[in-house]
Amino acid sequence: MYIPEAQKAGLVELQFTVLPEDEWLIGISDLGYFQGIGFSLPLAFDEQFNAVYEDYIIRSSSRDSMFRSESEDILIPSGKSILVPSDGDLISIDEVPTHSDSSEFDGPALESSIDEEEQFQIEFHSDQTLYAFLPGIFYCSKHNKTVDGVLIEVNHKEILEQTVPSFKPEFVTTLDIHSALAIDSDGSVREVGYDMKTVGKFATGLISTESLEFLQDESIREPLSFNDAAFSEENKISKKLLKLLSPEELKQAYVSGAIVTGQLMTLLHDINSYGISPRGRIYIKNSKYPDGQVIEVEYQSLNCILDLSLDAGISIPSDLEIEHDISKLSFAKLIGCSREVDIETTILDTYYYLQGVIGLSPTKDEVLELLVGGSSFE
């Protein structure tokens, strides 16, 4: 996967299997923003925790009844019950290694100064689910809709002693090319520019007249079944490619092929109709929606101008459960001044950037030019 050093609009394809008829997503994304795919950061203690925690420090430090546990690097009151995230299980402090016997703590016995009534529990977030996130205008084949971003939960499933992950970076391909490939009538390959006239002019079936030989083939008169022919076409194609292309040229050939072109045209048509502006939908694939789902979202920072509120972040009125799961996710923005961003900020930043480079309603040719031209927007 090609990762640009600056912000750059590029064509990105997401496919979960190698078969062309299976679900695919194709979109224009800015891979510079996260320097690749964005992965959610471990959730920090939330505000509620911080308030309780600060209060605890103030009260306990005044009585000198605390100590620093070196291994945990967190202040733990000895003998108190505490909730530590361990797959949602509660662990009492007795199971956590402490240093209460350490000689470096002089003074009164720690236990004696602890009031039983003051026992309090620290609640951590136990749902530390990892999500992969790609902002940008993506077209989803299964739902026939464009979305503002793709959010995929990263988990693993053990099948027959083999770990099968729900998401692998291999699923994401950056289709960054500078020129396309086309096949001439004599079967030779040549480089061409990438525009609406030349897209989709590469097909291995066109490479030579060999492909017409089957018409004289006796077997064609009988309808063939796949079981007799399995692997045959794949092997023929690999032989043809071997004669014509180096691995470096493969990406050009792939992007110039009919399948990617078909996908891309669907996306371009959608951009033609609806322009570069937030769709108010994201694609999500997680344990609730293992097959992927497009959900409607609202961007509260856009709405707050209208209703004069100070709310920010995405809201999902139709699915509060998902809203709770994903609205607190944060990612590390690595371009410009790096900081922590949430889903809403990322999506809106990406749209501002894309509008800056291609405008609000670009033509198909303008989008194609942007994807190969490498024009970088400062």
Added chain:
Amino acid sequence: MSELYAGSTYSACIDMVRKMIMNKQIAYSAPDILSKALSPIFLSIIQIIESKRQDLGIDAERFAQTLCFESSVSILESASLEHLILDLPLITRFIAGEAAVAYSIRGIVDALDEEHKVKRIAGAYLAALTYLILNAQIPQ
């Protein structure tokens, strides 16, 4: 019994091909020979999936794909071609896409049926692996 047989066949195939490649026993000049030498791995993967299809359910294709990918990586490593692993997903998808068109042109109408998906995944990986290994042998 059958699944145990299929599983051990698979590991035996992988080991055999890895040894053949490391000892340079496979003649790289002919695509057909390499493809034939690599095919037992993918045939045994198909066998594993078929014997476990009931248990795998909707995960069958995902599992097939993971197994094919891991096997291809292992073969590329034994041929000291680790740098080509990055090209593997794209070339596999390319071949799978072109092959789907080619089967239709040839009039093999049932090629896109649900039941053949695993075979097509395995076929695409086999062809991609053949291409990548042979291409690396061609003097540039």
